[in-house]
Amino acid sequence: MNLEELRKLKEKAQADLKVRAESAKIKIIVGMGTCGIAAGARPVMQAFLEEVERRNLKDVLITQSGCKGICAMEPVVDVEIEGEKSITYGYMTPEKAKKVIAEHIVNGTPVSEYIVSTQG
Amino acid sequence: MEELSLHILDIAENSIKANASFVTIEIIEDIDTDKMEIEITDNGFGMSDKMIEKALSPFFSTRTTRKIGLGLPLFKDTVEACEGSIKLTSEINRGTKVYASLRHSHIDRPPLGEIADTILMLVISYPDRDFLYRHKKGNREFTFDTREIKEILGTEVSINHPEVRSWLLETLKSGEKELN
Numbered sequence: 667m668n669l670e671e672l673r674k675l676k677e678k679a680q681a682d683l684k685v686r687a688e689s690a691k692i693k694i695i696v697g698m699g700t701c702g703i704a705a706g707a708r709p710v711m712q713a714f715l716e717e718v719e720r721r722n723l724k725d726v727l728i729t730q731s732g733c734k735g736i737c738a739m740e741p742v743v744d745v746e747i748e749g750e751k752s753i754t755y756g757y758m759t760p761e762k763a764k765k766v767i768a769e770h771i772v773n774g775t776p777v778s779e780y781i782v783s784t785q786g
Numbered sequence: 787m788e789e790l791s792l793h794i795l796d797i798a799e800n801s802i803k804a805n806a807s808f809v810t811i812e813i814i815e816d817i818d819t820d821k822m823e824i825e826i827t828d829n830g831f832g833m834s835d836k837m838i839e840k841a842l843s844p845f846f847s848t849r850t851t852r853k854i855g856l857g858l859p860l861f862k863d864t865v866e867a868c869e870g871s872i873k874l875t876s877e878i879n880r881g882t883k884v885y886a887s888l889r890h891s892h893i894d895r896p897p898l899g900e901i902a903d904t905i906l907m908l909v910i911s912y913p914d915r916d917f918l919y920r921h922k923k924g925n926r927e928f929t930f931d932t933r934e935i936k937e938i939l940g941t942e943v944s945i946n947h948p949e950v951r952s953w954l955l956e957t958l959k960s961g962e963k964e965l966n
């Protein structure tokens with residue numbers, strides 16, 4: 667491990683880092699139960715990470731949850747935006763993940779054709 | 787599962803659910819003896835002997851969302867299809883170890899696959915847990931320890947920050963590459 671590089675990286679971005687850790691207004695939660703993993707949840711999460719990074723989106727936390735019992739629709743992804751209903755997308759792929767970032771996260775319009783349920 | 791690294795991700799998720807604060811993932815590949823070993827150890831709440839027995843057969847789970855467990859039996863199937871065996875040891879309130887040994891050259895053995903992605907997903911999804919990853923291949927060895935990383939980052943900087951994430955992925959990918 668190149669820990670020297672990590673040290674530099676820490677110093678460089680420290681101010682920005684503080685803001686980010688606590689207050690993510692948008693959460694993207696990928697279901698990582700056995701069925702989710704088998705159906706391709708890992709590359710889906712990878713795609714979300716890459717897309718958020720590429721567009722340099724702040725305030726977005728990408729994380730995972732266990733099985734929610736809707737295995738038939740895996741990979742499943744929840745999008746939770748502060749003050750809005752949370753939305754569950756099903757049958758996700760890396761391609762669909764990119765579209766969700768572009769339309770839902772960036773433009774604020776959920777991608778209705780991928781939605782499997784809405785809560786809250 | 788198409789990759790062993792996906793099984794590893796799934797098995798490690800069990801450790802997280804068992805409230806483990808420290809998870810060790812070790813892979814040893816030895817071409818000379820034609821053996822591949824995978825060991826996932828945690829310090830979670832463990833399992834009773836009865837549960838250990840049941841856990842390797844399908845349809846057992848303590849989850850309430852779906853009544854059947856899949857992860858361990860699925861891994862067992864994969865391992866046994868490669869002339870391998872799996873061993874589950876656990877102690878209540880001390881932790882659990884899943885050990886698998888399989889024939890490296892077996893035609894049905896799935897590739898290890900993107901193990902860097904598996905480790906990254908775990909590390910950034912559970913920033914409050916620690917992970918030790920070790921991969922030995924012949925006489926080469928790669929070790930990745932989040933405790934070391936967090937010591938440098940301190941309390942101000944989270945390990946799941948995007949800038950750190952790029953470094954993590956880079957580190958994992960290049961560490962894996964150097965084993966070949």
Ligand SMILES: Nc1ncnc2c1ncn2[C@@H]1O[C@H](COP(=O)(O)OP(=O)(O)O)[C@@H](O)[C@H]1O
Nearest residue numbers: 800801804832841847848849855856857858882
């Ligand atoms: N590392 C672990 N620590 C404690 N309990 C575990 C661990 N791994 C598995 N178990 C127990 O075995 C059960 C079956 O595991 P698994 O086959 O992965 O199915 P699932 O995770 O879907 O329940 C789990 O529900 C849990 O009760």
Ligand SMILES: [Mg+2]
Nearest residue numbers: 700796800857
């Ligand atoms: Mg499991």
